[in-house]
Amino acid sequence: MQTTLYRKYRPKNFEEIAGEADIIRTLKNSLDNDRMSQAYLFCGPRGIGKTTCARLIAKGINCINNGISSVPCNECENCKAIDNGSFIDLIEIDAASNRGIDEIRDLKEKINYQPSKGRKKIYIIDEVHMLTKEAFNALLKTLEEPPVHVIFILATTEPDKILPTIISRCQRYDFQILTPKESKDKLKEICEAEKVVIDDGSLELIYDISGGSMRDAISVLERVIVSCLGNEIKEEDTSRILGSTSKTLLKEFYETIKSGSMMNGVKFLDKLWEESFDIEKFFKDFARYMKDSLVNESVKVEEGLNIIGKVYDSLNKFKYEEDKRLLGYVVLNNLLKKEPRTSGNEEKAQIKEIIKEKIVYKDSKEKNSRKKEKVDVTIEDIKSMWNDIVDKAKSKKPPYGAFLITAKPTKVDNGFLYIDLGDSLFAKDQLESEYYNIPFQDIVQSMTKSKIKMKYTVAEEKNEIEASDDDTLSKVVDFFSRGED
Structure with missing residues (x-):
């Protein structure tokens, strides 16, 4: 029968263990100088060598040819028995399935018997944190006064669940994941x-x-x-x-992002979709790729963090969206959207301009002097050409096809065309952005030969527009006025 690679290449001596150099050196010194503790606690994630080290300790203590040594012979009867799991003085207990007080009582009854073939009896208790409180208390008494011919090696992936009184009686080693x-x-x-x-x-x-x-x-x-x-x-x-994403594909997408081409990005995502890639998983892999690029210093820190932030912001915002292809378009748009950088003085000037506009609007509203632009187009006109409008929008920017899939024009009022997007909040969010709204508005205006503007609604939205608080506005104006003195 074929032996699995993991069992076939399980380390037979300490030199074959990958990583954990400091722990291995300490354990080897303890064996070579016959200064072993009577209780050890090996902590760390699964699959990194805790149980393997425990077995190598058993082999180093009980080797017949080399005696107590960090270099067991692997040829004697005891070494071979430990390798194949038949050594009578090596007792392995899985605490996940033997977690009760009865199992620990059974251990305590047999622990006083002398070793049959080895120098010491080795008890390995795996996943020790799974023991019940009563079992822990029973084990504690044994750890306080263990027989000289016994060594306990406790292994766990969750040391925080072990009683401090147990930990204090053990020599603790914290294993780390491999580099x-x-x-x-x-x-x-x-x-x-x-x-x-x-x-x-x-x-x-x-x-x-x-x-x-x-x-x-x-x-x-x-x-x-x-x-x-x-x-x-x-x-x-x-x-x-x-089913993972290759570094070559991730690098190709990064180059696409750097080129700034929305069309190439859409084509790239469409290709992934056609090849049955998990789009959400792809972007998570891409974020990890950027993290690795930061570590390798192949990407500037500001650029890498900006990309990672935009990816996870988009994924978290639309985590309940079922159409992952559409989610990909949203992430792509956010990655390519350039945000202008302004200095503190520029920001201050911009805020002052906004305040002035609010004041002008407030005064004009009070005087009833604001004029609405007349739009000579009806909702019936819009509905009759709606399919043509959507087709033209899709030819200009493919994502429009997804954003407008459930869209319906509902009314024309005061120069605005109201478009109902069903319950798609993400489509509303994207269509209201400057990147998508202005081109779509141009298409509608061109086809209707009017100056109509767009407003997007969803099922749960409430159209409430509240005027700015006069007192607050005056305070803000006053603040900036003082800055000019």
Whole structure:
């Protein structure tokens, strides 16, 4: 029967463990100098070597040929038994399925028996945080006064759930996730041993998916190897097999963003959609790509953070939108939308102009002197040519097709065409932006030969326009007037 790669390449000595250099050095020194603690607590994410280190300690203590050493022989009866999981003095307990007080009482009853074949009995309690409170209290008494022939090694992914009294009686080691280099080096070793050719792009994708877990990385690698059996493994193959986004594709999209071409961006997203890519996942991968680019200093900090911020702002704002293709258009628009930068003095001048406009409007309103521009077009005229208007808009900017899919012209009033967008708040948000509103308004005006303007409504919207508070306005005007003195 074929052995899985993870079991086949499980480290048989401390030198084969990827990462954790400081922890490995400390454990080796403890073994070589026969200064082992009677209780250890190994903390850290899953799949990074906690249980493997525990077994290597058992092997280092009970090796027949080399004695107590950090370099077990791997040839003697005890070493082989530990490797295949049949060593009688190595007791592994899964606390997730044996979490009650009865299991700990059973442990306490058997713990006083001397080792059968080794120097010490090693108890490995995995996921120890799953024990009940009563079981923890029972274990505490055993940890306070353990027999000299016993060593406890507790492993957990959630140390904050363990009683402080337990932690205080253990020598604690916090394992960390592997770095990309540590993971890639280990995977390359396995590929060379298996005579598999794989590129760096594939190894990077495997690392991203495994999240720094060596066990998960090896499992993912095996899946890729089986899928590409006998062939060289390239990044494109790995991306397709794992359903992730290749660095090449992400780089291509970044270049599209830099070019500032909305049409090329739309074509890029349409291609992704046709190839059944998850658009939302693509943008999350793109944000991570920009984060990595920041770390590698291949992208300026301000540019990278701006892109990441716009991606997640859009994804969070429209997280309930079911049409992911449309969501992609919204993100693309926000990425390409350029925001003018103004100095403090320019901003102050702009605010003063706005205030002046409000004052003029306020005075004209009071004198009833404001004139409304006459528009010689009716709602019937608009409805009769609505399909032609939408078709022309779509030919100018493809996203209009999505924004206007449920749109209906409802009335013409005081120079404004009111367009009902159903319950699509995101479409309203986009159509009201300068980027989309002005071109669409030009199309409508051109086809109706009028100066009509647009207003967009949704089902839950309330058309309430409140005048600015006179007192507040006067205070703001007064503030800026003082600045001119």
